[in-house]
Amino acid sequence: MKAFDNNKYKELQKKELKDRMERFGRLYVEVGGKLFDDNHAARVLPGFEPNVKMQVFSELASELEVIFCINANDIIYKKMRADNNLSYGDELLRLTDAMNDLGISVCGVVITFYVNDPLVFEFEQKCKAKNLSVYHTYFIDHYPQNIDSILSKDGFGKNDHILVTKNLVLVAAPGANSGKMQTCMSQLYNDKINGIKSFYAKYETFPVWNLPLDHLVNIAYEMATADLLDQNVVDKFHEEAYGEFAVNYNRDEAAFPIMRDMLVGLMGKEIYKSPTDMGINNVGYAIVDDFAVQKAAFEEIAKRHEKHLARFENGTFSEEAMNRSDELMQKAIDIYENLIK
Numbered sequence: 001m002k003a004f005d006n007n008k009y010k011e012l013q014k015k016e017l018k019d020r021m022e023r024f025g026r027l028y029v030e031v032g033g034k035l036f037d038d039n040h041a042a043r044v045l046p047g048f049e050p051n052v053k054m055q056v057f058s059e060l061a062s063e064l065e066v067i068f069c070i071n072a073n074d075i076i077y078k079k080m081r082a083d084n085n086l087s088y089g090d091e092l093l094r095l096t097d098a099m100n101d102l103g104i105s106v107c108g109v110v111i112t113f114y115v116n117d118p119l120v121f122e123f124e125q126k127c128k129a130k131n132l133s134v135y136h137t138y139f140i141d142h143y144p145q146n147i148d149s150i151l152s153k154d155g156f157g158k159n160d161h162i163l164v165t166k167n168l169v170l171v172a173a174p175g176a177n178s179g180k181m182q183t184c185m186s187q188l189y190n191d192k193i194n195g196i197k198s199f200y201a202k203y204e205t206f207p208v209w210n211l212p213l214d215h216l217v218n219i220a221y222e223m224a225t226a227d228l229l230d231q232n233v234v235d236k237f238h239e240e241a242y243g244e245f246a247v248n249y250n251r252d253e254a255a256f257p258i259m260r261d262m263l264v265g266l267m268g269k270e271i272y273k274s275p276t277d278m279g280i281n282n283v284g285y286a287i288v289d290d291f292a293v294q295k296a297a298f299e300e301i302a303k304r305h306e307k308h309l310a311r312f313e314n315g316t317f318s319e320e321a322m323n324r325s326d327e328l329m330q331k332a333i334d335i336y337e338n339l340i341k
Helices: 006-024 039-044 052-058 072-076 088-101 118-129 180-193 216-224 236-242 250-267 290-313 319-340
Strands: 026-031 064-071 105-112 134-136 168-172 198-203 232-234 247-249
Touching: 006 026, 006 052, 006 198, 026 180, 039 216, 039 290, 064 072, 064 088, 064 180, 072 088, 072 105, 072 118, 088 105, 088 118, 105 118, 105 180, 118 134, 168 180, 180 198, 180 250, 216 232, 216 290, 216 319, 232 236, 232 250, 236 250, 247 250, 290 319
Parallel strands: 026 168, 026 198, 064 105, 064 168, 105 134
Antiparallel strands: 232 247
C-alpha cells in the first residue's frame, strides 16, 4: 500500500500555484531541491514519484517559462554535483535540454554575482550556442541589509531585466547558493519599474510545515543536510501571526525579516507574515499512512548515518557534521522505538 497520494499532492500544488497567480499576476517561483529525480522524497514518502515536480509544471506548460541561475564563482571554480559528477555548468545545460524535451520554454540563463572571467565567457558561449539568452546580475554592497540601497537603480536596477512573456516563472538552478532568491527579487523590482505586476513564492518539499518538528520525515531532511548543519525550527513568525504551529528551517527563519521588508518595499504592503506563508508545500496533506512514512524515513536516516560515518572515516565529512549526524540518529532511534511500542 502506498503511504503517499501522489495524485492528490499534484492537484493541490497545481491549485495553489494557480491561486497565487490569480491573486498576484506574474508569479516567480523559487524551487527548492531537485527538479528531477527527487529520490530522497521518494524514499521517505512511499508513493511519491521522483519527477512529480516536473509533472506539476508540465501540466502548466502553456503558462510557464523557466529561468536558470548559476553563480559565476561556481563556473570559475568548477563546482561539481556529488550525485552525478557533473559540473554546475554542465548540469544547468542538461536541465535546459530536459525542459526542451518536455516542451517547456527556457527564457534565459542568469549568471549571478557576475564577474568578467574567461571561464564565465566560455560558459556564456556554450549557452548561446544552444540559443539560450544570457543575463547578468551583480554583487550588491550591503546586501541584504540596506533595503533602500537594494531597491534602487544602483541595487537591483543595475541588474539585467530578464525578458519574460508568461505569468508563471520557475526559477531553478543546478545547485545551492546559485542566487535564485536574489534573481526573483531583482525581477520583482525591474517588473515594477516597467509597470508589470508580479510576486514571489517558494516551491518547497522539506521540511514539511504541518508535520511535528520531531516527525521522522522532518528529521530525515535534517540528516540529509547534516553537512550544512541545517536545523528545523518552529516558525515563530507563523505562530505570532496566526496562533498556529508550523515548521520551517533555520536559514529561512533567520532571513525572513529582511525578506519581508524587501517585499513590503516592492509591494507597498505586507502580504507574507511568515516564511511558511511564502512556501507552496502540500506534502503533509497527501500522506495517507503516517506509520509507513515514518518507518521509511527512519530507514533513510539510518542509511544516511552509515554513509556519513564512512565519509567521516575517509576524511570527507567534518567532525562537526558527524556530531550532528550522531545526534540526529539517536533522536530518530528514540522516536522510532516509541512509535513501534
